[in-house]
Amino acid sequence: MTDHSHPSSKAVATVATDRTFWGRLAAWGPYHTLMRLATASPRRQFLILAAFPVLWVLTQHLGPMLQMLRVSLLDAYPVAPGVEQHFTLDNYARFFGDSIFWMPFFRTLAFAAVFTFCTLIITYPVAYFLARHVSRKNQMLFLLLLLIPFWVGEIVRTYAIMILLGNTGAVNLVLKWVGLIDRPIPFMYTSFSMGVGIVYLTALYMLLPLYSALEKLPQSMNEAAADLGAGAWTRFWRVSLPLTIEGISSGCTLVFLISTGFYATPVLLGGPSTTVFAETIAGFFHVAGDEWPTGAAFATIMFMAALVITATFQKLMNALRKGESK
Numbered sequence: 194m195t196d197h198s199h200p201s202s203k204a205v206a207t208v209a210t211d212r213t214f215w216g217r218l219a220a221w222g223p224y225h226t227l228m229r230l231a232t233a234s235p236r237r238q239f240l241i242l243a244a245f246p247v248l249w250v251l252t253q254h255l256g257p258m259l260q261m262l263r264v265s266l267l268d269a270y271p272v273a274p275g276v277e278q279h280f281t282l283d284n285y286a287r288f289f290g291d292s293i294f295w296m297p298f299f300r301t302l303a304f305a306a307v308f309t310f311c312t313l314i315i316t317y318p319v320a321y322f323l324a325r326h327v328s329r330k331n332q333m334l335f336l337l338l339l340l341i342p343f344w345v346g347e348i349v350r351t352y353a354i355m356i357l358l359g360n361t362g363a364v365n366l367v368l369k370w371v372g373l374i375d376r377p378i379p380f381m382y383t384s385f386s387m388g389v390g391i392v393y394l395t396a397l398y399m400l401l402p403l404y405s406a407l408e409k410l411p412q413s414m415n416e417a418a419a420d421l422g423a424g425a426w427t428r429f430w431r432v433s434l435p436l437t438i439e440g441i442s443s444g445c446t447l448v449f450l451i452s453t454g455f456y457a458t459p460v461l462l463g464g465p466s467t468t469v470f471a472e473t474i475a476g477f478f479h480v481a482g483d484e485w486p487t488g489a490a491f492a493t494i495m496f497m498a499a500l501v502i503t504a505t506f507q508k509l510m511n512a513l514r515k516g517e518s519k
Contacts, residue, residue: 258496265489284490294473294491301470302498304384305452308391309399312448313441315392316399321433324407336404343397351458354390355381382464390462395451399444406440407433435514442510446503453499470495 232238264270268279288294319339327335342350357363360377368374380386410433418428456471463469474495477488 261489262493264486265493267486269483270485270489284487285494287487288491288494294470297468297470297473298495298498300468301453301495302502304388304391304467304469305449305499308388308395308452309445309448311388312392312395312399313403313445316396316444317403317441320400320403320407324404324410325412332408339400340397342393347394348457348461350394351390351461354386354393354462358386358389381462382467384463384467387459387463387467390458391452391455394455394458395448398447398451402440402444402447403437404440406437410436438510438514442507446507449503449506450499453495 230237231241265284266280266282268281268283269276270278272278288298323332323335323339355362358380359365360379360381362380364380365374365377368378414432414436415428418432423431454471455469456475459467459469460472470491474488474491477484477491
């Protein structure tokens with residue numbers, strides 16, 4: 194005879210679930226109606242899922258850029274209540290009409306390009322070793338170790354570089370200890386120290402795309418090339434490098450765009466001969482009144498120039514990738 198005095202474990206779990214907030218919500222009639230309306234069609238599901246990222250892009254990315262563009266076209270900002278504002282292009286004309294601003298502008302673009310190339314050269318072997326010579330079960334551990342320095346802020350890491358390259362820093366102490374120098378080398382406040390700092394700060398943005406591209410590279414292709422008599426350099430140049438162009442393109446784009454906007458690191462590590470355009474832009478925002486639109490115009494010019502350069506670079510890389518695939 195079956196004993197019905199005790200409910201089954203399934204029934205107990207159902208009753209316990211129904212007593213929770215989510216259980217009561219799932220059993221609520223209006224909730225069922227709302228979910229049925231939200232998931233009535235794949236198009237509606239897509240719109241609901243895309244609403245948050247689109248809203249995020251509009252409010253956190255596109256919105257501030259449009260506001261900066263609007264300010265750059267004003268004759269004064271901010272202004273007192275009741276004062277009429279007028280749109281003007283004088284803020285942009287100031288950049289093109291005064292060559293004193295051109296040197297930090299082109300210096301910034303040149304520095305960003307050189308530092309991007311240096312970051313690629315330094316991080317590619319690291320990403321290659323991590324993706325091709327470290328066992329899959331240990332890759333995440335090694336990647337985590339490489340990410341540890343990026344858990345702290347930009348300023349802290351910049352000061353770490355200052356301590357490392359100072360006259361009494363580790364680099365000079367080691368060089369003096371091995372007998373290569375008699376007096377400290379003045380690394381600080383030069384393009385070298387600024388380059389070391391920017392490469393150190395942007396290495397992660399190059400490493401991750403390269404690692405992702407190399408990790409997906411089939412090992413069988415290198416093995417087939419080796420069987421056909423290709424040496425190590427030939428395999429890298431003809432197999433690995435072309436198949437990782439997408440990762441190189443993504444990493445270089447990220448590093449270049451970030452490098453053009455650095456402010457704190459050039460201020461702390463650079464010197465008078467390494468003034469970048471971000472410092473020029475910040476100078477306009479450090480004063481009150483009518484200089485803010487000029488700073489916004491200069492920021493827009495730098496932003497548009499960086500976008501044009503990266504778009505051109507992307508097209509060249511896409512053409513190179515298509516040429517290699519033929």
